[in-house]
Amino acid sequence: MEHLLRFAREFSKALKNLLPIVAVVVVFQAGIFRTVPDNPMDLLAGVLIVGVGIALFLHGLDLSVFPVGKNLANQFVRRGALGLLLPFGFAIGFAASIAEPALIAVADQAQLVSGGRINGFTLRVVIALSVGLVLVLGVLRVLRGWAIHKLLIGGYAAVLGLTYVAPPEIVGLAYDSGGVTTNIVTVPLIAAIGLGLANSIRGRSPLADGFGLVALCVMVPMIGVQLYGTWVYNFGDAAPVQPPATDAGAADWVFGMLLGLASMVREVLPNVAVVLFFQYVALRRKLAHPMRVAVGFLMVLLGLYAFVVGLKIGLFPIGRLMAEQLIERGAPALILLFALLIGFATTMAEPALLAIGAQAQEAAPGRISALALRLVVAVGVALGIAFGVYRILVGGPFHYYIMTAYAVVLVLAFLAPSYILALAFDLGGVTTSEVTVPLVTALGIGLADAVEGRDVLIDGFGLIAFASVFPVIAVIVYAMLVERFSPLRKEQP
Template sequence: MSTLRELWHAFLHAGRNLLPIIVVVAVFQAFILQQVPDNLLSMALGLLIVAVGVALFLQGLELGVFPIGKSLANQFARQGSVFILMGFGFAIGFSAVIAEPALIAVADQAALISDGRVNALTLRLVVALSVGAVMALGVLRIILGHPIHWYLIAGYVTVVMVTWFAPEEIVGLAYDSGGVTTNIVTVPLIAAIGIGLATSIRGRNPLIDGFGLVALAVMVPMISVQLYGIVVYSVGETESVQLADNGIEALHPLVQMLLDLATMLRDVLPILLVILFFQYLVLRRPLNRPRKLIVGFGMVIFGLYAFVVGLKMGLFPIGESMAEQLIQRDNWFFVYLFAFCIGFATTMAEPALIAVGKQAEEAAPGRLKGSVIRLIVALGVAIGITIGVHRIISGDSIHHYIMGGYLLVIVLLILSPKYIVALAFDLGGVTTSEVTVPLVTALGIGLASQIDGRSVLIDGFGLIAFASIFPIVTVMLYAIGVDALAKLRRPST
């Protein structure tokens, strides 16, 4: 009964996260567009399925995945082996990202739009290997006590340099791939490892040293995916790949459902294998409550399946439909207004942001407020998505926007107080939720497909990158402003 009660609460929580999007869409449909979208019933059913899928997925994580993950991290920290800790960091980073539903959605969209030139599974492997490697590096940084500033400055200078040489077809996709690595699965696992290590090692500060792993997990895939794009687009034209038209759609629905579930099992299996390997072969201890773990993983698989089905029925059509309807109004102001409102509303309801804000408030009592952080981050996301929409409308090159944005970030990184840097970058990584990513991706693709002269592959991707960059800017500007005010007030007291 307690599990069912928790599942019901998880469903209500998922529905509450969807509510801001529903309100924004309803207001625009009723007062600005004054029309009912096509396939309204299908979209509503899709949103309901998304809520069910997210509830099952999150409850499965809480039931089986997170307890064993935290237990392993604590046991390894007590053993004090740097090699084992780095290996565990790599394995958890890889296995969590390869199962990330938002990355699956973005990779599938990229493969479809590029006619198979960008391979969905290869893209996910590139991103997952990158996150695994940088997780191992991030764990080593916490152990050694290195300031994260130098890692971030060197990393983002590399990002800007690689962007200069990368083909325009891959840039937006690369930044979006980095943005979606920190989501339902990865944020809790990565944050738990970082803060757990910082609190267990003498001389480490949870605020300065514990945060930052999420930021690194966002940064490195941007580099690796662009390098992958340089390789892919340096070879000649590839033959178009269209798997969906080769008889798969003709399969019986039950067979198709079983195939989809088998795919989800393949996606979640790496996490289970990592846990079993480290538990039995490294620690040589039996699992506590193995039946609970099995039930949890079963809920994760069915939740992932429902999530993907709901995306196709609800969130992707909403984004594309709204983009088409707003463009037909021939008034770009409403497009900008919709982008701003969607960005702000979805971010304010983002559970990962709420959790990180609370952790920051606890790590720096009296200095940071979780509610203020959420407002500043939501404002940054809204501004970022609005600027990203302007880029699509104007047809400007994403290179200049991205490079300019990160150069600004590097400058602010040097000027900002040290306590805020790791947190600011982590906050930029948690703004892309399981709801925001598909809707924003669909909005970008919808705009690019409706505006003459725009390429869906070149112009459609990139909005997620803007949603990740500008919260970093607003949070660091906030910290700089707070410190400046404190210095002004100090002489008068």
């Protein structure tokens, strides 16, 4: 009964979080386009299924991913098994990234748009290796107590330096690649590991030291992809592009459902396999409450699947339709308004943000509000996507815009309260997941293809990058304002 009541509460919250998306659709369709979608009930059904998926997902995380991740980190520290902890970090990072659906989609688009010069699988391997290696660095940071701002400032200085010399065809893709490496399963697990380490080591703060791993997972792939792109465009040759395979089972609803479920298993299974290997083989310890953990993982899987099915049934079709309608109208003000509103609405419904916001509030009760964080991050994403759309509409080199945005971040990093930096950069990485990435990518490529004088490869990518960096700015500014105007919340010495 307790679990049913909790599921009902999570479902109710999920529906409330999805209301902004429905409101945006209704306002634009009824008030601006004055049309009714062909299948309005699909939108309603999709929203309900997404709500069920989010509720299952969040409840499953609390039963499985969060306790298992924190417990593993705690066991590694208590046993002094650093030789196991570092390989565990690499394995989790690589396994999660190589099978990430959003990354696969972006890599396939990059191979297609670049005429085969960029190899989709090689791009995925480069990014997965980057994430694996940076998780090793992130674990060392928590163990050694290294200041996160030094790593982030040094890393982003390298990112910006490479941007000067990297081919323009690769820059937007490189910045987008950082935003698609973190999904709604990986982010909570990585966050749980960081928080588990910080809680297990004397002198570490869960807020200042427990967060930051996701931020590093966003940053380092930008370096790896720019290096890969520099090599490809200087020394590589274009490879033949295979035409996209047709979906022979599109008419077979049952086959399609099974295929989709298999895809979700492929995404979740590498993470589960790594966790179980290190738990049973490396540490030789049994899981506490294995049945509860198994049920939790099953709920995560089913919730993620229901989430994606709901998106495909209701939200993605209407999102693509509205993007096409806006591009056909050629009204820049309406396109910017749509980008602003859809950025805010989708972020408020982002499951990974819901999970991390709750963990941040738990790590710093009384100082951080999960709801306030979500609102601030949603505003940041909205402004970032709108800014990226504005760049496509008016033109101008992408790297000038994105370098300016990250330069602002680096300046703010010197001024911000120390406790917020790791969390702020983490939140920039959780805003571009299964909800936002497909809609934003489709909008960017569609605009670049429709606006005269734009190049799809150079200008079509980059919206995800702006959707990642602006929330960092928003959270840091929010924390600075709180510190300035709420003396009771100032960081204790």
